[in-house]
Amino acid sequence: MLKLYLMEAEPLLAEENRLRAWKLVERERGGRTKRMKQERAQALSLAAGLLLAYAVSQEEALFAGGACLYEEKGPGPVYVSVEEAIAGLQCYSPLETRKTSGGKPFLEGSRGLFFNLSHSGSYAACAVSDREVGLDIQQCGRRINPAVAEKVLHKEEKRIYADLQEEKELFFFRHWAAKEAYVKCTGEGLSRSFSELLVDWKEGMVTDTQEGRSRKLHVVQAPEGYVLFACTEEVPRRIRAFDTLSR
Numbered sequence: 001m002l003k004l005y006l007m008e009a010e011p012l013l014a015e016e017n018r019l020r021a022w023k024l025v026e027r028e029r030g031g032r033t034k035r036m037k038q039e040r041a042q043a044l045s046l047a048a049g050l051l052l053a054y055a056v057s058q059e060e061a062l063f064a065g066g067a068c069l070y071e072e073k074g075p076g077p078v079y080v081s082v083e084e085a086i087a088g089l090q091c092y093s094p095l096e097t098r099k100t101s102g103g104k105p106f107l108e109g110s111r112g113l114f115f116n117l118s119h120s121g122s123y124a125a126c127a128v129s130d131r132e133v134g135l136d137i138q139q140c141g142r143r144i145n146p147a148v149a150e151k152v153l154h155k156e157e158k159r160i161y162a163d164l165q166e167e168k169e170l171f172f173f174r175h176w177a178a179k180e181a182y183v184k185c186t187g188e189g190l191s192r193s194f195s196e197l198l199v200d201w202k203e204g205m206v207t208d209t210q211e212g213r214s215r216k217l218h219v220v221q222a223p224e225g226y227v228l229f230a231c232t233e234e235v236p237r238r239i240r241a242f243d244t245l246s247r
Contacts (some may be wrong), residue, residue: 018039020086134186134231135229138227152172156198204216
């Protein structure tokens, strides 16, 4: 099972909405967010926290109703407004999260529910799954530092990138986001060298070329101007409509 949620964070630039959201997200996130100086950073972090709380509440509702906890609900991602999330979470207590020794967050008492969060630009994204999952959303259109591209792209990807006349930015951000999703799935984070990871768009995999392990890559329909990918430990039993891979 893989479910994905998206939220536009702009409404959380309003202080009134941030005050309401702070009461509903994980306590650690709420405290950390209040220390942020920029309102946009606060809004994005709170949007991610609201999405996580909303996603878990949806799974708990299914479980309480006697449905399979990981019942498929059709193609995603699901867009959730700030107001919808706040209204839907009034009867729920804030979640408790902890971190593994490697720093990856997980839910306390989650019945085997895994999650991952990401945000960029004006959007926050949340993935929930019955297996380890990584997620990354990136806003495209930013200037690419050649030194960063050198560190992110595998040698085979660099050859293609060098020959591109158009869509160099899209090529770079797609590979960057796919690899971010991979290292967030494995729990390695930025300690992993991205240049050792190879994205296979045809097979839908990201592979560590040094250690030989791979993760399934899911290309998710993203808002215009963004790319969004998720990685899971293995191929889900039922592939959803947004899992169509293209280069």
